[in-house]
Amino acid sequence: MPTVSMTVNGKSVSGDVSANTLLVDFLRETLGMTGTHVGCDTSQCGACVVHVEGKAAKSCTRLAVQCEGAAVTTIEGLASGGDLHPMQEAFRDNHGLQCGFCTPGMIMAGVDLANRRGNKLDEDTIRNELDGNICRCTGYHNIVKAIAAGAAAMDK
Amino acid sequence: MTETGIGAPVRRTEDKRFITGKGRYTDDINVPHQTYASFVLSPHAHATINGIDTKAAEAAPGIVAVFTGKDVAEAGIGGLICGWMIHNKDGSEMASGAHPALANDKVRYVGDHVAMVIGETLEQARAGAELIEVDYGVLDANVETGKAKDKSAPQIHDAAPGNAVYEWAIGDEAAVDAAFEAADHVTSLDIVNNRLVPNAMEPRAAIGDFDAGTGDFTLHTTSQNPHVARLILSAFIGLAPENKLRVIAPDVGGGFGSKIFVYAEETLCVWAAGKIERPIKWTSSRADAFLNDAHGRDHETRAELALDKNGKMLGLRVKTVANLGAYLSTFSSSVPTYLYATLLSGQYNLPAIFCEVDAVYTNTAPVDAYRGAGRPEACYVIERIVETAARELNLDPVELRRRNFVAEFPHETPVIMTYDIGDFGASLDKALDLADYDGFGKRKAASEANGKLRGIGFSTYIEACGIAPSAAVGSLGAGVGLWESAEIRVNPTGNVEVLTGSHSHGQGHETTFAQFTADRLGIPMDQVSIVHGDTDKVQFGMGTYGSRSGAVGMSAMSNAIDKVIAKATKLAAHLMEASEGDIVFENGSFSVKGTDKSLAFGEVSLAAYVAHNMPEGMEPGLKEGAFFDPANFTFPAGCHICEVEIDPETGTTEIANWVAVDDFGTIINPMIVEGQVHGGIAQGVGQALVEGAVYDKESGQLLTGSFMDYCMPRADNLPSFKLGFTETVCPSNPVGVKGCGEAGAIASPAAVMNAVTDALGVKDVPMPASPATVWQAIQSSTKQAAE
Numbered sequence: 001m002p003t004v005s006m007t008v009n010g011k012s013v014s015g016d017v018s019a020n021t022l023l024v025d026f027l028r029e030t031l032g033m034t035g036t037h038v039g040c041d042t043s044q045c046g047a048c049v050v051h052v053e054g055k056a057a058k059s060c061t062r063l064a065v066q067c068e069g070a071a072v073t074t075i076e077g078l079a080s081g082g083d084l085h086p087m088q089e090a091f092r093d094n095h096g097l098q099c100g101f102c103t104p105g106m107i108m109a110g111v112d113l114a115n116r117r118g119n120k121l122d123e124d125t126i127r128n129e130l131d132g133n134i135c136r137c138t139g140y141h142n143i144v145k146a147i148a149a150g151a152a153a154m155d156k
Numbered sequence: 157m158t159e160t161g162i163g164a165p166v167r168r169t170e171d172k173r174f175i176t177g178k179g180r181y182t183d184d185i186n187v188p189h190q191t192y193a194s195f196v197l198s199p200h201a202h203a204t205i206n207g208i209d210t211k212a213a214e215a216a217p218g219i220v221a222v223f224t225g226k227d228v229a230e231a232g233i234g235g236l237i238c239g240w241m242i243h244n245k246d247g248s249e250m251a252s253g254a255h256p257a258l259a260n261d262k263v264r265y266v267g268d269h270v271a272m273v274i275g276e277t278l279e280q281a282r283a284g285a286e287l288i289e290v291d292y293g294v295l296d297a298n299v300e301t302g303k304a305k306d307k308s309a310p311q312i313h314d315a316a317p318g319n320a321v322y323e324w325a326i327g328d329e330a331a332v333d334a335a336f337e338a339a340d341h342v343t344s345l346d347i348v349n350n351r352l353v354p355n356a357m358e359p360r361a362a363i364g365d366f367d368a369g370t371g372d373f374t375l376h377t378t379s380q381n382p383h384v385a386r387l388i389l390s391a392f393i394g395l396a397p398e399n400k401l402r403v404i405a406p407d408v409g410g411g412f413g414s415k416i417f418v419y420a421e422e423t424l425c426v427w428a429a430g431k432i433e434r435p436i437k438w439t440s441s442r443a444d445a446f447l448n449d450a451h452g453r454d455h456e457t458r459a460e461l462a463l464d465k466n467g468k469m470l471g472l473r474v475k476t477v478a479n480l481g482a483y484l485s486t487f488s489s490s491v492p493t494y495l496y497a498t499l500l501s502g503q504y505n506l507p508a509i510f511c512e513v514d515a516v517y518t519n520t521a522p523v524d525a526y527r528g529a530g531r532p533e534a535c536y537v538i539e540r541i542v543e544t545a546a547r548e549l550n551l552d553p554v555e556l557r558r559r560n561f562v563a564e565f566p567h568e569t570p571v572i573m574t575y576d577i578g579d580f581g582a583s584l585d586k587a588l589d590l591a592d593y594d595g596f597g598k599r600k601a602a603s604e605a606n607g608k609l610r611g612i613g614f615s616t617y618i619e620a621c622g623i624a625p626s627a628a629v630g631s632l633g634a635g636v637g638l639w640e641s642a643e644i645r646v647n648p649t650g651n652v653e654v655l656t657g658s659h660s661h662g663q664g665h666e667t668t669f670a671q672f673t674a675d676r677l678g679i680p681m682d683q684v685s686i687v688h689g690d691t692d693k694v695q696f697g698m699g700t701y702g703s704r705s706g707a708v709g710m711s712a713m714s715n716a717i718d719k720v721i722a723k724a725t726k727l728a729a730h731l732m733e734a735s736e737g738d739i740v741f742e743n744g745s746f747s748v749k750g751t752d753k754s755l756a757f758g759e760v761s762l763a764a765y766v767a768h769n770m771p772e773g774m775e776p777g778l779k780e781g782a783f784f785d786p787a788n789f790t791f792p793a794g795c796h797i798c799e800v801e802i803d804p805e806t807g808t809t810e811i812a813n814w815v816a817v818d819d820f821g822t823i824i825n826p827m828i829v830e831g832q833v834h835g836g837i838a839q840g841v842g843q844a845l846v847e848g849a850v851y852d853k854e855s856g857q858l859l860t861g862s863f864m865d866y867c868m869p870r871a872d873n874l875p876s877f878k879l880g881f882t883e884t885v886c887p888s889n890p891v892g893v894k895g896c897g898e899a900g901a902i903a904s905p906a907a908v909m910n911a912v913t914d915a916l917g918v919k920d921v922p923m924p925a926s927p928a929t930v931w932q933a934i935q936s937s938t939k940q941a942a943e
Contacts (some may be wrong), residue, residue, distance in 0.1 A: 034181075091175050097175065138835050
């Protein structure tokens with residue numbers, strides 16, 4: 001059984017995994033970090049989005065051993081100290097979530113979107129870029145608003 | 157209105173844990189020494205089971221136990237039940253085939269449960285399941301809704317000859333016949349309400365546990381109604397007495413109906429945990445969810461509307477075939493009957509209605525309630541045929557509706573509903589204004605100049621929510637009453653726990669209920685906690701579905717709050733040596749009229765618990781409960797207007813504009829209510845444009861078994877929505893609310909398809925109106941025009 005080591009939310013972690021252990025299972029089962037969710041088995045839903053080396057990645061589509069030595073950020077690591085990340089704050093302030101299950105992936109995807117496409121995001125850009133994240137509750141209306149507001153707030 | 161008072165858009169309390177990854181869903185929970193379950197599912201739609209060889213699986217590494225249908229039957233565990241008895245036209249009872257949790261002699265759909273394999277690890281359980289050898293005798297499959305009762309169709313259950321579940325009817329057939337004889341115009345429409353897969357983002361999960369010391373069972377499960385689940389598992393399936401079975405539904409990631417029902421997996425996790433005396437965890441994959449979560453809709457309908465020359469509706473005749481799948485799921489039988497045909501009068505003064513419903517078995521997944529449950533199907537029938545009639549009569553669809561709106565309340569429909577209140581003209585007017593109906597012609601011309609087709613569609617919907625008066629549903633065949641309970645537990649220091657039988661799986665109850673309670677008691681919202689989802693903590697309750705948590709659940713809270721205030725007022729009067737009639741309770745303070753004497757709510761609650769100075773005969777403490785059984789259904793109603801632009805080259809439909817004006821009665825938290833409307837519309841647009849569960853007609857294989865094959869609406873399939881509200885306060889409950897959870901899903905498919913057919917100038921386009929379907933419709937209509 002290989003041992004994998006990486007940095008998750010700034011902390012060094014390591015664990016014994018199978019060669020076929022997915023990153024999401026390493027996070028959820030080995031590390032007990034259950035904020036990252038699994039909503040499908042075909043890499044469609046995006047509930048499992050985390051950041052690997054600062055870029056959004058579907059943790060259901062990456063092996064844990066592929067992340068050897070990598071810096072991983074999950075939803076649990078987004079807030080700094082007691083302060084919510086602006087994107088988290090924006091989701092709450094814009095009612096961008098209902099059941100909360102897709103939310104960690106949405107927020108991580110939203111942060112990545114702002115990182116890639118800038119802080120002034122128009123509605124079309126957000127809607128087009130969100131095709132890797134499915135939400136069944138909100139009709140996306142408030143998620144789109146939240147990501148626009150969160151991206152703008154990240155500029156401050 | 158204060159910042160957190162009734163009517164304020166208070167930000168949600170529960171969000172803190174969800175946005176920081178601290179939510180606690182069933183799959184996030186692990187119990188010491190737990191094992192893992194994997195299920196062997198039938199790969200065939202219809203087959204006899206000639207034998208099951210479990211030896212190799214039992215000998216595999218890490219396998220703890222293997223169970224088959226024989227084991228479950230020998231243990232005397234009852235089958236899964238349907239809790240609503242529907243009677244045939246002749247008065248006889250519906251035909252109900254047995255639904256064992258693990259199949260015995262036969263499998264009846266792809267995904268039917270055949271064996272349960274329990275392993276030390278999930279991988280071992282899955283590997284063990286692969287080693288189960290089942291000898292199937294494959295039979296022909298019976299898949300198509302409209303052909304299920306054909307003489308040549310394979311017979312699915314011995315108990316249901318001809319695959320008929322029931323042949324049911326409602327309304328006055330003779331009156332409808334007379335109306336059609338007197339009619340100047342008859343509009344007829346054949347429509348299909350497509351089958352949907354609910355797809356809550358959190359897959360179902362269960363952890364069964366057994367304490368051999370006490371004999372107590374615990375089930376963590378993804379349920380919308382943990383008490384109802386416990387009642388069914390206990391009283392009907394016979395796993396354990398209710399007092400020995402605790403059901404906990406923690407954070408639940410969406411339900412939309414699919415998590416109302418009691419399924420095979422959680423039943424078996426509880427039962428088998430008792431057998432192996434260890435916890436058993438099971439989490440559905442998305443692939444299994446597609447196969448096994450109860451599907452929604454699946455109707456084939458012929459509808460006819462009789463009108464006079466002035467466009468006055470005279471009668472409606474409807475014949476529907478409803479596909480209930482291979483087994484009757486928990487509430488399936490009620491969906492195409494009392495939740496459907498009773499809403500066929502829509503917002504209209506329709507003097508005569510007759511509706512027949514044939515429910516059929518097929519070799520497909522069970523079909524049950526899915527957001528709206530019967531009411532979207534009813535709305536689709538009436539709103540599609542009204543729009544079609546307007547086109548045939550060359551009348552503005554708005555005008556035809558206005559001529560027929562119910563304007564006086566209460567209004568009794570010919571299909572047993574009594575609409576208590578509403579103002580249909582007001583919501584229509586407001587929607588027309590928000591949609592700039594007058595400017596539609598210009599926008600259509602602009603689209604045409606760009607080579608695009610533009611259409612507009614209306615849906616003036618009504619639904620019956622807040623289910624429901626227990627005596628009424630009992631007389632219609634429900635096996636349970638549909639009241640709700642609440643307990644207001646005031647602590648000595650004046651903060652409050654609200655115990656509710658309603659269950660939140662996205663609806664924001666922790667906020668709305670706290671907001672309501674805090675407002676009524678005049679205390680800060682953060683001094684109110686909402687407790688739900690655990691049968692050990694909360695008194696019995698009926699759960700959340702049918703947009704009932706506000707109208708029924710919050711009404712129970714309201715009545716319990718009244719009792720708390722009444723007792724506290726008596727105590728305050730005693731403490732301040734005043735007469736009870738002189739006590740005024742306002743802003744969390746009891747004061748004596750005309751004096752400066754007052755006591756804060758917390759001071760009175762402390763006095764109730766210290767109990768040093770109580771009035772004669774008053775018990776210590778401040779805790780009150782209420783069971784609220786509504787006098788009537790509630791009737792949310794409104795108008796949705798959809799404008800589409802279609803590219804004739806590609807058949808792609810874009811929603812150019814969406815307006816929804818809803819009358820939900822009193823609104824506690826408009827932010828949350830708007831969110832419910834958004835989500836409902838998205839599900840309705842999904843049904844209309846992209847979603848559809850498809851089985852292969854020959855093999856019965858589910859062809860749309862993943863998110864790669866079944867199109868879920870994405871952000872770029874939808875527009876931003878324009879919402880408005882009108883308000884007629886509901887007279888049937890003390891809060892004045894009607895319910896908002898399902899309205900969007902009920903109203904929207906008809907609005908979309910009315911817009912699509914308007915744009916194309918055709919009578920009907922089947923849902924989902926995918927680019928390929930729309931393109932075909934354009935080609936056929938162009939060809940017809942040329943001929």
